[in-house]
Amino acid sequence: MKFRDGMWLVAEGKSLEYAEEVYSVTPREDGKALSLLCPTRKITQRADTLNLSTLTVDVGAPFDGAIFIEVTHWLGALNPGPHFDLYPAGKPETSHSSITTSEKTTTLKSGSISATIKTADHDFDIRFHATDGSKELTSLLNRSVGIAYGPAPSNLMQTSDMRNLHHYIFTQTTLGVGESVHGLGERFGAFNKVGQAVTLWNADGGTSSDQAYKNVPLWISSRGYGIFVDTPDKVELEIGSERSCRVQTSVESQRIKWYIIHGPTPKDVLYKYTILTGKPGKVPAWSYGLWLSTSFTTSYDEKTVNSFLEGMKGRDVPVEVFHFDCFWMKAFHWCDFAFDSEMFPNPKAQIARLKASGLVKKVCVWINPYLGQASPVFKLAASKGYLLRRKNGDIFQWDLWQTGMGIVDFTNPEAVEWYVGCLTELFDKGVDCIKTNFGERIPSEDVQWHNSSLSPKKMHNYYAFLYNKIVYEALQDRFGENEAVLFARTATAGTQRFPLQWGGDCESTPEAMAESIRGGISLGLCGYSYWSVDIGGFEGCPPPWIYKRWVAFGLLCSHSRLHGGNSFRMPWTVDNDDTSEHGCSKTLSKWTALKARLMPYIFAQAQDSAEKGIPLSLRAICLEFPDDPTSWFLDRQFMFGDSLLVAPVFEESGAVEFYLPAGKWTSFFTNQKKTGPGWFKEQHDFDTLPLYVRENTVLVLGKWGETRTVYDYAKSVEICLYNTKPGAKATIVDCNGTEAGVLEVGEDGYIVDQEFLTGAWHVTRDGRSGGHSKK
Structure with missing residues (x-):
């Protein structure tokens, strides 16, 4: 939902009030959270404290690597359920949190992420950054936290009856130059959400619309963090689509709460996110x-x-x-x-x-x-x-x-x-x-x-x-x-x-x-x-x-x-x-x-x-190659696990163009090698496609002619080495998911730790055929 008409005007039928400064900071007794009192005008004299809205902004350290932000207008408003079922496996301890103050700032640390709040000069300024100072992640700056009414009341007396007034609360986190945003459930439009307005509201809209069957209030940034909005309510996001340099998150409510989760990698973000909401179950x-x-x-x-x-x-x-x-x-x-x-x-x-x-x-x-x-x-x-x-x-x-x-x-x-x-x-x-x-x-x-x-x-x-x-x-x-x-x-x-x-x-x-x-x-x-x-x-x-x-x-x-x-x-x-x-x-x-x-x-x-808590398939390329800027824009190919890259073919002719990140890649079907990063074009019949194996991979295959999915995964296998170095490993599990053993490439280039293998297993080098074999 847009609340502004461009940079200068308020949207028709809306009224807006912003948190203009951090007036006071109150630490919680346990030392793991702060409560900020944020008036909607700058307070320069005592009379300024009257006849205005204030926002309470709570900032806390729920567990290492994450910080929560909860913005509330009227604290007395009910907060009915349902609520997301958080920490289903138990909440981890917050062992690396602290609060430090200086003359102009207060900083809350939560493991690898910190929030620094400006407390001087009548500014509203909250910066989220890596605790070690290596990177600023995002910020809440001026006019980035506020409330909106619709229709716009002409005076505060009208808010005595809220039945015909819509009350929204919103935050706007900054978008850095070149930053991209991904996730938010099963969305069928452009992979990078910057420039889109997204409404999180489950709908049966097919795959050719902006509606989604699976709306998940989590988005992941290419800058190494994710934001999870902690409500199953309708959430509306303007992702660089109201202000091009911000992500606006709004809900019709008196409060909004979200967690910013530090990676630094997107895999780390998902691991921590699934601490909050639960790990995927395992399937047979x-x-x-x-x-x-x-x-x-x-x-x-x-x-x-x-x-x-x-x-x-x-x-x-x-x-x-x-x-x-x-x-x-x-x-x-x-x-x-x-x-x-x-x-x-x-x-x-x-x-x-x-x-x-x-x-x-x-x-x-x-x-x-x-x-x-x-x-x-x-x-x-x-x-x-x-x-x-x-x-x-x-x-x-x-x-x-x-x-x-x-x-x-x-x-x-x-x-x-x-x-x-x-x-x-x-x-x-x-x-x-x-x-x-x-x-x-x-x-x-x-x-x-x-x-x-x-x-x-x-x-x-x-x-x-x-x-x-x-x-x-x-x-x-x-x-x-x-x-x-x-x-x-x-x-x-x-x-x-x-x-x-x-x-x-x-x-x-x-x-x-x-x-x-x-x-x-x-x-x-x-x-x-x-x-x-x-x-x-x-x-x-x-x-x-x-x-x-x-x-x-x-x-x-x-x-x-x-x-x-x-x-x-x-x-x-x-x-x-x-x-x-x-x-x-x-x-x-x-x-x-x-x-x-x-x-x-x-x-x-x-x-x-x-x-x-990561996808098996379809796995976005950016999960495996987050430091490759191109990987954050690849939406026609994916990883299957951490070693196989898949590029489906969309043309009847079999023509396909795909991208390989840095490293040596080997075609699963032909054993031909390519070196990335770069774009490549190929032609494929219907029994192949670009299926490339990442370098330093030990790929274990079932025996030739195997057509079942349930069998002994350690018996009569083919062990394929793809540009491996000493220490390269592959874990083999049984058909119940229990680890059977780990294969490792030794200093001499041969497989060690193979005692658990049975049958006529063999090793191939540089792909699936030829090379040295042994029993």
């Missing part, structure tokens, strides 16, 4: 295999489902998970958890036969948190108080999506218990994982939650956290802590704890594939380790060339799913069953086999990613 090895979803309009009778899976098997495409989308339930009954009896006369037996056939190992079903009134369960849920109500006591209903649908009220513990019971019945029938769709269009006006103390406006975004948490924990209770898997569309801060997420409804175009990549790398910069996409696009019918390019990209995401809207995504339906080497079926078979061979690398990297 089988989930990295291919998921087959057909179209959401499919009729799922047993003969149809078997024909899909037999077709995949006959084309050498192993399927790990089969997903039943919407119509496993009756039309108009979504989502009452009841299998359509015409398609599933005995769903438990049908699922058991499906798994016993060997065509698939796991089964997933689609759900949402709504309930259509045509289902007999609707009256039960309504009578028990399980559904969200309007303020007059009516059940909240509308005809958007499902006729007369209600919304499950997860603030009611009895509703949660009922919902979990429905999930448990699905698990009893053989369901292994859940696609948690929807949860974005949650009303914020004229509604009353069961927990009436909660703010309906804050519940709009926070609902995503509750919904996914309830389903994820039900899966954990049934299958085990690291065996739970979601396929979730909506999210907010902290939802990374309940993996995994996918990118929503994209079109079947190369432009939509690029949008999806931007969304994936942006979400990864908010602490999400796993991400997937509808391979081939959800909307429309992809031509064969787009399908094949998307298959190559999709199998190099952390998780890979074929899914369409009104058209199928089995390869033979796309190209009339072209059986040539470059047909859709052979292309899909080759890429699923490649991902299977990469599993020793992928699964080890996955454990590391979850522990550090």
Whole structure:
């Protein structure tokens, strides 16, 4: 929201007041925070203290490497929940904090970051900088903290009745020359957010708009810090778009709180951010295999489902998970958890036969948190108080999506218990994982939650956290802590704890594939380790060339799913069953086999990613190369773990241009070497793309011909050395994620510490073929 009309004028219908000076500084008793009294005019005489607003600015050290800022206008205003679930693993001690004062300043230190507050000369000036003095990060300067009213009151007497006044509070942090801003959830527009106005409000807007399914109030700066806005409320940001040298953050409230988190690297920022909001959960090895979803309009009778899976098997495409989308339930009954009896006369037996056939190992079903009134369960849920109500006591209903649908009220513990019971019945029938769709269009006006103390406006975004948490924990209770898997569309801060997420409804175009990549790398910069996409696009019918390019990209995401809207995504339906080497079926078979061979690398990297709060794939290039200015603008390529660079192809011709950061890089497919930094052009058929291995990498691959995702990752492996130096390492984990051993390159260039390897393992140098081998 813009509050000004250019540099000089106030926006029409608004009034503004700014913190003009720091009048007094009061340390907190524990010595870890300061309270600043900041009047909205400069105080030069006693009479200046009357008839004006003041802002209280609290500055504190919550844990080493982070500082919080909380700006409050009226301290007596309520601060209703919900609030983000912070420090889920426990709050760390603040062991390196202090407060020092001088004649003109007060400095709060919190580990590697400090805030220096000017206390003289009637100025408002707060500088955030590295404690060692090496770098200034950002600042709050003159006219950077304030309140706004809309419509503008003509005198303060009008504020006695706030019912028709909108009250906003805002901060403006400075943007340095050349600074870029990234993150803020799964955003499909330009990767660098400078110049954009961003509203954090979950919405079902597809991938071709400025709306987002997953709004996360965290942004990361190329200057080595991040800012997390601690509210699930609607947050509006003007990122160099009101004042080109500032990021304005505003909320309609009496207070705003945010944390500035020091890196100095973006990986460090994410690690500390996930101390606040939680580490990503770990997901089982089988989930990295291919998921087959057909179209959401499919009729799922047993003969149809078997024909899909037999077709995949006959084309050498192993399927790990089969997903039943919407119509496993009756039309108009979504989502009452009841299998359509015409398609599933005995769903438990049908699922058991499906798994016993060997065509698939796991089964997933689609759900949402709504309930259509045509289902007999609707009256039960309504009578028990399980559904969200309007303020007059009516059940909240509308005809958007499902006729007369209600919304499950997860603030009611009895509703949660009922919902979990429905999930448990699905698990009893053989369901292994859940696609948690929807949860974005949650009303914020004229509604009353069961927990009436909660703010309906804050519940709009926070609902995503509750919904996914309830389903994820039900899966954990049934299958085990690291065996739970979601396929979730909506999210907010902290939802990374309940993996995994996918990118929503994209079109079947190369432009939509690029949008999806931007969304994936942006979400990864908010602490999400796993991400997937509808391979081939959800909307429309992809031509064969787009399908094949998307298959190559999709199998190099952390998780890979074929899914369409009104058209199928089995390869033979796309190209009339072209059986040539470059047909859709052979292309899909080759890429699923490649991902299977990469599993020793992928699964080890996955454990590391979850522990550090960083993305496995799609990982923005800037996370690995933050000192390369170009890396902060790369939005058509990504890292898969710390050693593989992926550049998808967007042209039917196979032409692609990509960037390699500094160092020696080796093509995974050809073993040809390139030296960065620089831009390169290549031409690719459908079975390759620019997949480059970073120098000093020990890349462990499964044996040739391996097509499974779950196997012994230390048996009969190929150990590929890429321009390695003594000390280069690779960790191997077993299929449960437990470390099996560490391979290290010795001073003589050979692999040491290999006792845990079994089978006919071998070593190759300078790529995947030739060189020295040993058993």
